[in-house]
Amino acid sequence: MGAELLVMIAPKGSKEEILDWYQDENHSMAISHGYEYSGTWASKDEGLVFINNVIFDSYEEAEAHIRDGNEKWEKPWAVPFKGYIDTAKMKKLKEELSRLNSEKIFGRSKKISDLTKKLTSEIVNQKSTYKGCSSCGSKLKASLLKDYVCPLCNASLLSNTAQKRLDALKDKMSPEFYNVKIDAIKSELKELEQKEASKSKEIRYVVGGWCPS
Numbered sequence: 001m002g003a004e005l006l007v008m009i010a011p012k013g014s015k016e017e018i019l020d021w022y023q024d025e026n027h028s029m030a031i032s033h034g035y036e037y038s039g040t041w042a043s044k045d046e047g048l049v050f051i052n053n054v055i056f057d058s059y060e061e062a063e064a065h066i067r068d069g070n071e072k073w074e075k076p077w078a079v080p081f082k083g084y085i086d087t088a089k090m091k092k093l094k095e096e097l098s099r100l101n102s103e104k105i106f107g108r109s110k111k112i113s114d115l116t117k118k119l120t121s122e123i124v125n126q127k128s129t130y131k132g133c134s135s136c137g138s139k140l141k142a143s144l145l146k147d148y149v150c151p152l153c154n155a156s157l158l159s160n161t162a163q164k165r166l167d168a169l170k171d172k173m174s175p176e177f178y179n180v181k182i183d184a185i186k187s188e189l190k191e192l193e194q195k196e197a198s199k200s201k202e203i204r205y206v207v208g209g210w211c212p213s
């Protein structure tokens with residue numbers, strides 16, 4: 001038996017309206033997933049606890065408060081944060097962040113595959129008909145090559161210069177390369193979020209908690 005974190009941002013409104021909304025959501029979760037161990041609010045104690053002693057600067061911090069504090073056998077929490085709408089700059093940074101994250105996770109960045117294709121096509125379209133493999137000595141018909149490695153021994157067919165260029169790019173596109181960029185964007189975002197939060201008068205609630213599953 002585990003627990004799943006389920007949180008949602010409550011629609012704008014008074015605490016009574018948020019409680020009504022929560023009860024409606026809870027009810028529809030119970031209908032679609034059942035009560036016990038459903039991993040939804042319906043598997044938690046009924047009712048909502050409004051956290052009143054703190055207002056967080058961002059949604060992320062409010063969510064982390066629930067993640068770190070809510071127990072699976074207690075009621076869901078409603079945690080206030082200063083609601084604001086992302087500025088164009090913040091949206092752009094978030095897009096950049098998710099692009100970098102997926103590039104990092106899927107390893108081969110577009111830049112690496114673009115360069116690989118380019119270097120391969122240079123071999124395929126070279127002037128002489130044959131490409132010699134310096135590793136196994138085979139003479140390969142250049143126009144038939146599909147990759148920059150020898151189909152017989154798997155050695156690279158790239159020139160030293162080309163190979164160095166590819167290796168250098170792969171080094172540059174290392175996880176550390178991404179981490180530095182990602183951290184920089186995260187801290188820039190955090191600063192902008194705090195700035196927006198300090199201007200924002202509106203309080204929103206993130207609602208939820210750990211649900212027995």
Ligand SMILES: [Zn+2]
Pocket residue numbers: 133134135136137138150151152153154155
């Ligand atoms: Zn070979």
